[in-house]
Amino acid sequence: MASSKIILTAICIASFYLSASLAFPGHHEGAYPVGNSGLSPDYYRHTCPQADEIVVSILKKAIAKEQRIAASLLRLLFHDCFVQGCDASVLLDDTEEVVSEKNAIPNKNSIRGFEVIDEIKAALEEACPHRVSCADTIALAARASTVLSGGPYWELPLGRRDSKTANMKLANKNLPPPNATLHRLVKFFQRQGLDKVDLVALSGSHTIGMARCVSFKQRLYNQHRDNKPDITLEKGFYYTLASTCPRTGGDNNLRPLEFVSPSKFDNSYYKLILEGKGLLNSDQVLWTGRDPEIADLVRSYAENESLFFEHYVNSIIKMGNTSPLVGSNGEIRKNCRRSSILTASRKADKMAIPGSASKPY
Incomplete structure (x- = not known):
């Protein structure tokens, strides 16, 4: 019942802003380049129609526990999209192959909310295995955080895929500092x-x-x-x-x-x-x-x-349409903190080393 009320409220809000956009047509002609980016609000309609409901359900509990988490998750979207596009690179931890963006100067001891993203992703994987990308998980969490805080609803283009690596150098270069002119x-x-x-x-x-x-x-x-x-x-x-x-x-x-x-x-x-x-x-x-x-x-x-x-x-x-990975580019991570492809590659390398293969029983 609560989820139905949220959805109905969101639809009403969306209708209002559609009317508003018709009343103020001058701003950002072409601000919805969904066709050009390859993204669509209906991307998960058949493969994971309950995705948004799952995100909202988890976020309601997280925000009730700590109000600040809404802003933290909204900020994650910015810090993701400003570095090599909206591809969930900000979520990757350090590995042998990846230098995490989490350690960049604008991010270190600053960005947060990763545990909530982990919880959302785990629920999405249980409901719709290997369907919803981590990049879309960030975007869905950002919208839900905004709406649950009393802000506007928007039709969210979806279909982003996840990067296989991060870029700490670009994070240091592209993220605006708080003292910027x-x-x-x-x-x-x-x-x-x-x-x-x-x-x-x-x-x-x-x-x-x-x-x-x-x-x-x-x-x-x-x-x-x-x-x-x-x-x-x-x-x-x-x-x-x-x-x-x-x-x-x-x-x-x-x-x-x-x-x-x-x-x-x-x-x-x-x-x-x-x-x-x-x-x-x-x-x-x-x-x-x-x-x-x-x-x-x-x-x-x-x-x-x-x-x-x-x-x-x-x-x-x-902003959410900034250089998304679509089609066969990138991947869909099962664990947002690690690239699935690199993990599989390491396992293959280990199996190839004499004496390193796991025993069959």
Whole structure:
């Protein structure tokens, strides 16, 4: 019954945003390149029709246990897609053949939620063996996390396959740091084929979740390497942050990315930026970075949550279509942490070594 209510609610929301997209036709013409990417919302209709229901069921329990996990899983999608496309490379652990992206500077001791992805994948494998890829599992978890947090629903193109390897070097190069300037942020997004609208809309993901003090401490004490705070920080907000994040120590202390409604996916993020209360430098520069187009988008989203949701849906679909592996490319991993093909190769090598083969009984 609960799952039926979720599905009916999602359908109603989807209908609303379809109407909204017709009312605002100017943004992102061609933002749904499903045919070009080889992805389709109906990809698992016959092979695993219960996939989304499985994801939602597990996530409801995980989010009830720890609200922060919704933002963590949404972030996984970004950190996956920005590195060699949306291919679940971010989930691979270190092996003899793979240097994990988890150890890249933007990811180490930062990205999380892997155990929840493992749980979802195990349930999918039990229900539909060797059907749903880890890359699609991340995408499904990101959408469910957004919807369960009160955000918009979107028709999710599916059919991605999994990479056989990771790319830590590219993770260090392509993932925007929290202290990035606006100019650099625009460049990071352009590298992925994303424009300024995508940058501002997708930054709204910071309406949920937490950040460690180390991510923004520079703004409090040494913004321009002059031992002074960022002058764009609202004074009261500065003192609140300083009480949580001392000059020395406390790097792992947490602050909500958006403190008004940190567990609800809404447009409060943009309202706070207008007040000088964006947490990360990469948040606040959307308003103070002297780009009229970007500043106008921040103001528009602060005033119109429906417009923000509409643009967010367009942009996250566009990002999710970044260089997917489809057809015979890549693989479908059984264990998201390891490449099935490399595991099989190692077993074959071991069998080939004299004396190393397993006994038949």
